[in-house]
Amino acid sequence: MRTMTADLAILGNGPVARSLVLALAGSPLRVLLLDTYPLAQARPRLTERTVALALGSRRLLSRLGVAMPLADAAAIQTVQITQQGIRGQVRLEHSLLNAPEQRLGEVAGLETLNDALAVPLARCHTLQQESPGPLQALQWFPDRVQLDWPDLRVETALTVIADGGHGELARLASLRRMGWDHNRHAIIATVSPRQPLSGIAFEHFLESGPLAFLPIGNNQFSIVWSLRPGDASRVLDFSDAEFIEALNRQRPPQLPPLVVTGPRSVYPLFFQRLWGEPGQRLALVGNAAQTLHPLAGQGYNLGLRDALTLGALLREAAQRGDDPGGKSLLSDYVRIRRRDRLETIAFTETMNRLFSSPRLPLRLARAAALALLDQIPLGKRELAARLAGIHLPAQSAVPDLAMGGTYVG
Template sequence: MRTLSADLAILGNGPVARSLVLALADSPLHVVMLDTSPLGQSRPSQADRTVALALGSRRLLCRLGLTMPLTGAAAIQIVQITQQGISGQVRLEHSLLNAPERRLGEVAGLETLNEALALSLARCSRLQQESPGPLQTLQWFPDRVQLDWPDLRIETALVVVADGGHGDLARLAALQRMGWDHNRHAVIATVTPRQPLPDVAFEHFLESGPLAFLPIGNHQFSIVWSLRPGDASRILDHSDAAFLEALNRQRPPHLPPLTLTGPRSVHPLFFQRLWAEPNQRLALVGNAAQTLHPLAGQGYNLGLRDAMTLAALLREAAARGNDPGEASLLRDYARIRRRDRLETIVFTETMNRLFSSPRLPLRLMRATALTLLDQIPFGKRELAARLAGVHLPAQSAIPDFSMDEHHVF
């Protein structure tokens, strides 16, 4: 069995894990990034998966050295929020932010983001990458954590869990958990409208849940359609013509009819939050810490802020010669991230539940609320800035990597 020693072991090699490595590129820490996907198992295609990059995330990725916009990325200049069957809408435009980028965010392919991050990893001289598969055992010692696989042992001061919540860490590390199943599945597909409508994203609320249309270039949209599991299975088996017919009955009022569609996939929707005690030498980032409803596309944006905050604290600790896994650092990380995480979780869960209720009084109240919000510039600016990730709670400012202003308008 090979044995490696590291300051930091990152479980996972997705976009949040890679972003963390890049944020540590100028530090003296020896980092091992571990692909924990099952060995010999074919990976599901991510060609249909997209990532909504908020404006704040775009700025952070620029600071990590990525060239923005990413290849093929499509700008989001306008977001329209509507609900089925009743008038009332909110229209959020980039001008609300008065930002030089002239966008609220952009949409990139998940594979494109992963590849861009992977190319940038070449400059991380103290990074070692391994592909041992799922973690087998984990043991704690006063000054380190021991991770074991059949052919590899790693001894490290700190373990960062960035595996998207798909590993067995919750059981191996006795992590604390809260969560629930939404009893919904997301149908994902690429569709094309009859007339082009560039740079506009739609969040349309149905009784089954939100239906999102994200622009992806070439006059196409990536959709995320929340449906009950049985309905999602039936939709998945539809012919293209039947699928488009069903989707056109539900599309937002300002979106032209949809005429073309690509392959479809389905993914279960659930909420989960996991956390460790500060003395466990474990830090959780991204979906390994919180798995959100895809409403408003906040998953990677929240995970990137997790990674940037943790990296800043680790660089500060390294500069002082401190233990990267010390309990005080992990307490600081949890404290700084608490408010941003909580607000994002509450927003996505509340919006999903509130707008999915079929009761007529609630539907009328929602229509009134949307109409009023659309007429209140301050409220629209606040909502746009929060969704764009450029107005974070002061308690969640990223140490020494914070954005130039909490407000950019």
Template sequence: MRTLTADLAILGNGPVARSLVLALADSPLRVLMLDTYPLAQARPRLTERTIALALGSHRLLRRLGVAMPLADAAAIRTVQITQQGISGRVLLEHSLLHAPEQRLGEVVGLEILTDALAMPLATCRTLQQESPGPLQALQWFPDRVQLDWPDLRVEAALTVVADGGHSDLARLAGLRRMGWDHNRHAIIATVTPQQPLPGIAFEHFLESGPLAFLPIGKDQFSIVWSLRPGDASRILDLSDADFLEALNRQRPSSLPPLVTTGPRSVYPLFFQRFWADPGQRLALAGNAAQTLHPLAGQGYNLGLRDVLTLGALLREAAERGDDPGSRSLLADYSRTRRRDRLETIAFTETMNRLFSSPRLPLRLARAAALTLLDQTSLGKRELAARLAGIHLPVQSAIPDLVTDGYHVR
């Protein structure tokens, strides 16, 4: 069995894990990135998966050395929020932010983002990469964590879990968990409207949950349609023509009819959050720390802020010669990220539950609230800045995380 040692072991090889490596590129820490995806299992196709990249995340990635804007990224200049069957809407426009980029964010293919993050990794001289597959066992010692695979042992002062929450580490480490099943499945597809409508994202609330239309290249939209599991299974099996007919019955009225669709896929929707004790020498980031409802597309944006915060703390510790897996550092990480995480979780969960209720009084109250918010420039500006990731809680402040015009706080 081979044995490798590192200051930092990162479980995962996706966008969150790669972003952490880039955040540590100028530090002396020896970093080992471990791909835990099953070796014998075919990786899922990423071509249909997209990420809504907030403006704040765009700026932070640019500072990490990622070439921005990304290829084929589609700008989001306006977000329209509506609900089915009742008038009332909110328009969030980029002009509310007075941002030089003239956008709230952009939509990019997951594969494109993953490849863009890989390019600057080549310059990280303290990085070593391995692909051992799923973690088999771990042990804690006063000064390190030991991670074991059939043919590999890794000893590291700190282990960062950034594998999307798909590994067995939560069970192996006995992590505390809070979560629930939304009893909904999301259908993902690429659709084309009859007339192009670039730069506009739609968040349309149905009784079954949100139906999002995110602009992507070639004047198309990537949809995320939340449905009850039985309905999702039925709609997934429809012909393209019948699928478009069903989708057109649900689309927001200001969106032109949809005329073509690409392949469809489905995945379950749930919320979960994990905690590690600061003494475990474990830091959780991205979906491994919190798996969110896709409403408002905050998953990767929140995970990016996780790893940039952690990276800043680790660089400061390295400058002082401190233990990167110390209880105090991990307690600081948890404390600093707590407010931003809780506010984002509360926003997505509350919006999903509030707008999914079919009760008429609530539907009327929602319509009135949307109309009132649309007439309140200050409220719209605050909501737009929060969704764009450029106005965050003061308690989340890290000196490194300053972006143009706002502090990431």
């Protein structure tokens, strides 16, 4: 069995894990990136999966050395929020932010984002990478964590779990969990309307849950359609013509009729939070810490802020010669990230529950609230800034690694 040592071992190889590596670039820390995806399984196709990058995240990625704008990314200049069957809408324009980028964010393919992160990642000279597959065992010692695979042992001062929350690490690490199943599945597909329509994202609320249309360029939208599990299974088996017909019955009225669709995939929707104890020498980032409803597309944006905050704390600890897995550092990380995490969770869960209720009085109240909000510039500006990731709680300000100060948008 081979044995490796590191100051920091990151379990996972997705965008959040790679972002953390970039946040540590130039530090003296020895970083080991461990791909925990099962070796015997074919990786899922990522061509249909997209990431909504808020404007704040776009700025943070630029500071990490990621080329911006991303190749083939599509700008979101307007977000339109509606509900099925009843008038009343909110239209959020980029002009509300007075931002020089003239966008609220952009949509990129997951593979595109991973490829963009890989370019500066290749310049991180203190980084080592291994692909040992799923972790087999984990042991704590006063000064380190021991990670074991059949042919590899890693000893590290700090283990960061960044595997997306889908593996067995929660059980192996004895993590605490809070969460629930939404009893919904999301259909993912690419569709095209009859008339070109660029720069607009639609969040349309149905009785079954939200139906999102995200612009991805070339007169195409990536959709996330929330359905009950049985309905999702049935829709997944539709022919293309049947799928387009069903989707046209549900689309927001401002969106032209849809005429073309690509391959479809499905995944379950649930919420969970996972956490360990500060003395465990473990830190959780991204979906490994919190798995959100895709409503408002906040998953990667929240995970990126996790990664940059943890990266800044680790850099400061390294400059002082402190233990990177120390209890004080991990307690600070949890404290700094708490407010931003809780507010984002509360926003997505409340919006999903509030807009999914079929009761007519509540539907009418929602319509009136949307119409009223659309007439209040200050309220629209606050909502746009929160969705764009440039208005965060003061207690959760993200450190600016490039400038040595605090990033506030």
